[in-house]
Amino acid sequence: xxxxxxxxxxxxxxxxxxxxxxxxxxxxxxxxxxxxxxxxxxxxxxxxxxxxxxxxxxxxxxxxxxxxxxxxxxxxxxxxxxxxxxxxxxxxxxxxxxxxxxxxxxxxxxxxxxxxxxxxxxxxxxxxxxxxxxxxxxxxxxxxxxxxxxxxxxxxxxxxxxxxxxxxxxxxxxxxxxxxxxxxxxxxxxxxxxxxxxxxxxxxxxxxxxxxxxxxxxxxxxxxxxxxxxxxxxxxxxxxxxxxxxxxxxxxxxxxxxxxxxxxxxxxxxxxxxxxxxxxxxxxxxxxxxxxxxxxxxxxxxxxxxxxxxxxxxxxxxxxxxxxxxxxxxxxxxxxxxxxxxxxxxxxxxxxxxxxxxxxxxxxxxxxxxxxxxxxxxxxxxxxxxxxxxxxxxxxxxxxxxxx
Numbered sequence: 525x526x527x528x529x530x531x532x533x534x535x536x537x538x539x540x541x542x543x544x545x546x547x548x549x550x551x552x553x554x555x556x557x558x559x560x561x562x563x564x565x566x567x568x569x570x571x572x573x574x575x576x577x578x579x580x581x582x583x584x585x586x587x588x589x590x591x592x593x594x595x596x597x598x599x600x601x602x603x604x605x606x607x608x609x610x611x612x613x614x615x616x617x618x619x620x621x622x623x624x625x626x627x628x629x630x631x632x633x634x635x636x637x638x639x640x641x642x643x644x645x646x647x648x649x650x651x652x653x654x655x656x657x658x659x660x661x662x663x664x665x666x667x668x669x670x671x672x673x674x675x676x677x678x679x680x681x682x683x684x685x686x687x688x689x690x691x692x693x694x695x696x697x698x699x700x701x702x703x704x705x706x707x708x709x710x711x712x713x714x715x716x717x718x719x720x721x722x723x724x725x726x727x728x729x730x731x732x733x734x735x736x737x738x739x740x741x742x743x744x745x746x747x748x749x750x751x752x753x754x755x756x757x758x759x760x761x762x763x764x765x766x767x768x769x770x771x772x773x774x775x776x777x778x779x780x781x782x783x784x785x786x787x788x789x790x791x792x793x794x795x796x797x798x799x800x801x802x803x804x805x806x807x808x809x810x811x812x813x814x815x816x817x818x819x820x821x822x823x824x825x826x827x828x829x830x831x832x833x834x835x836x837x838x839x840x841x842x843x844x845x846x847x848x849x850x851x852x853x854x855x856x857x858x859x860x861x862x863x864x865x866x867x868x869x870x871x872x873x874x875x876x877x878x879x880x881x882x883x884x885x886x887x888x889x890x891x892x893x894x895x896x897x898x899x900x901x902x903x904x905x906x907x908x909x910x911x912x913x914x915x916x917x918x919x920x921x922x923x924x925x926x927x928x
Contacts, residue, residue, distance in 0.1 A: 709793025767899030
């Protein structure tokens with residue numbers, strides 16, 4: 525973390541510990557319309573103008589260790605191949621044969637030095653070029669050079685793989701913005717996936733994501749699991765351009781909320797040992813930079829009132845039995861903590877769906893939640909959002925400055 529960001533974290537934390545009143549210079553936040561979580565109009569706008577035009581975390585480079593290694597991204601009614609090419613480059617392709625649209629790969633992960641369609645055996649190389657067509661003489665108009673796999677815009681940053689369905693999207697590093705400065709001093713590129721699982725939820729994806737954008741609920745919902753380890757009064761938020769954020773919370777003791785793993789790098793900056801630093805990254809990713817590793821969570825829609833949380837447990841490279849047992853315990857601990865939250869989401873969705881409450885409220889401690897909703901409208905374009913579903917832009921002037 526760069527000096528400017530670190531200074532901001534420490535200064536705002538001291539101010540927060542002294543605060544006993546609503547900040548006089550911060551606006552009251554209007555209610556957020558319930559229809560944003562239930563209305564098919566808003567769901568359609570998100571699909572067209574958010575998910576199809578935004579950089580999305582799709583995978584981890586260490587999961588594609590050698591040429592031919594692949595993983596499938598299967599969200600948003602899409603199937604995309606993430607593939608490690610012979611030249612070392614990671615590419616993304618729509619998982620659809622140019623013949624009649626059959627998926628080329630059926631297994632979610634594996635290794636393939638050529639993509640062979642299981643339907644009619646059209647074959648493509650790792651660069652997506654159409655190489656072989658059985659009975660090619662029967663396709664008089666077919667130009668193989670013009671019928672390679674359709675590529676998806678793809679880039680990586682420090683081992684994180686991102687895709688964007690908009691070919692004209694801004695460069696990834698521009699999109700990440702302050703994320704680049706905030707992760708300095710933490711060896712992201714050294715991490716590997718220890719576990720990878722999915723949690724289906726009977727709620728809109730934003731309702732689930734909201735839960736991770738505030739600490740207001742921790743003392744109530746997690747009194748024995750998280751609250752004893754975090755000084756909730758110290759919780760501070762920095763809001764950044766593009767809908768990204770940085771949270772900081774002082775630890776009550778020890779370097780981590782969890783026990784020390786068998787392997788831990790010795791070059792982690794002290795700020796990550798003394799504080800829990802979380803980085804909600806727009807539009808749907810959340811993780812906290814802990815010295816033991818972290819849960820990398822992505823929230824994906826499956827309809828207006830259903831979603832899935834994708835969880836990757838990120839740790840340090842070792843294959844020892846001790847490490848495997850450690851991460852088995854971490855999986856159990858994670859599932860237990862998540863269960864304390866998940867039991868509430870379905871009923872929240874029900875209250876919004878049936879009109880029990882017309883809107884939801886966000887207080888000062890939940891301003892990140894409001895900032896997130898503002899950014900969704902900015903991405904969609906405020907004029908495209910129906911008047912009854914808009915949030916009123918209130919807090920752009922409270923954005924933290926870039927630190928480098």
